[in-house]
Amino acid sequence: DADVTQTPRNRITKTGKRIMLECSQTKGHDRMYWYRQDPGLGLRLIYYSFDVKDINKGEISDGYSVSRQAQAKFSLSLESAIPNQTALYFCATSSTGGRYNEQFFGPGTRLTVL
Amino acid sequence: EDKVVQSPLSLVVHEGDTVTLNCSYEVTNFRSLLWYKQEKKAPTFLFMLTSSGIEKKSGRLSSILDKKELFSILNITATQTGDSAIYLCAVVPNNDMRFGAGTRLTVKP
Numbered sequence A: 001d002a003d004v005t006q007t008p009r010n011r012i013t014k015t016g017k018r019i020m021l022e023c024s025q026t027k028g029h030d031r032m033y034w035y036r037q038d039p040g041l042g043l044r045l046i047y048y049s050f051d052v053k054d055i056n057k058g059e060i061s062d063g064y065s066v067s068r069q070a071q072a073k074f075s076l077s078l079e080s081a082i083p084n085q086t087a088l089y090f091c092a093t094s095s096t097g098g099r100y101n102e103q104f105f106g107p108g109t110r111l112t113v114l
Numbered sequence B: 001e002d003k004v005v006q007s008p009l010s011l012v013v014h015e016g017d018t019v020t021l022n023c024s025y026e027v028t029n030f031r032s033l034l035w036y037k038q039e040k041k042a043p044t045f046l047f048m049l050t051s052s053g054i055e056k057k058s059g060r061l062s063s064i065l066d067k068k069e070l071f072s073i074l075n076i077t078a079t080q081t082g083d084s085a086i087y088l089c090a091v092v093p094n095n096d097m098r099f100g101a102g103t104r105l106t107v108k109p
Helices: none
Strands: A004-007 A010-013 A019-025 A031-038 A042-051 A054-057 A065-070 A073-078 A087-094 A109-113 B003-007 B010-014 B019-026 B032-038 B044-049 B056-058 B061-066 B071-076 B085-092 B103-108
Touching: A004 A087, A010 A019, A019 A031, A019 A087, A019 A109, A031 A073, A042 A065, A042 A073, A042 B085, A054 A065, A073 A087, B003 B085, B010 B019, B019 B032, B019 B085, B019 B103, B032 B071, B044 B056, B044 B061, B044 B071, B071 B085
Parallel strands: A010 A109, B010 B103
Antiparallel strands: A004 A019, A019 A073, A031 A042, A031 A087, A042 A054, A065 A073, A087 A109, B003 B019, B019 B071, B032 B044, B032 B085, B056 B061, B061 B071, B085 B103
């Protein structure tokens, strides 16, 4: 079984809809991250969380919100999706006890906003 | 503003060639630099570098960091078609991670 899973893997939605992307991990890591990847721009950090009560904005948090429901779960919400949020979204985890900031990535969620 | 720049953005070589991928950075508080390989799915970890001048090696791949000139290189010798991927460089300035745009490497038979 994969250590970091994301659901759904693909999603097509319409402008204005609320969307939630979910991430679960079985690695026992305390740190979790959400990134989006756009062609030519690499990976950009949206939000990150170092434990259940800790939420931090990343480079591009506008238009997104997150919830850390448990150590193993970190969800990303788009309250009102817009077409420029069409991207590949990755969840990642890391451990404070492991090699510093080596992150393990989920398989990605491809989101298309029409 | 923290910045990570990779070059070239795209590279096409033939099997057996040696390639050098570049990553330069400007960050306020450098902690480490990481290289990832991304094929069709999620990025997978290659190297983490924290000290200048110490080469990390894994098979045909090697990487080195220069903290004075603020760059790192990733070398791949005797390239194979399986090396075709996007190679991502990421810098850890504080508690987050900043990625470059990546270098798309294509290795032709």
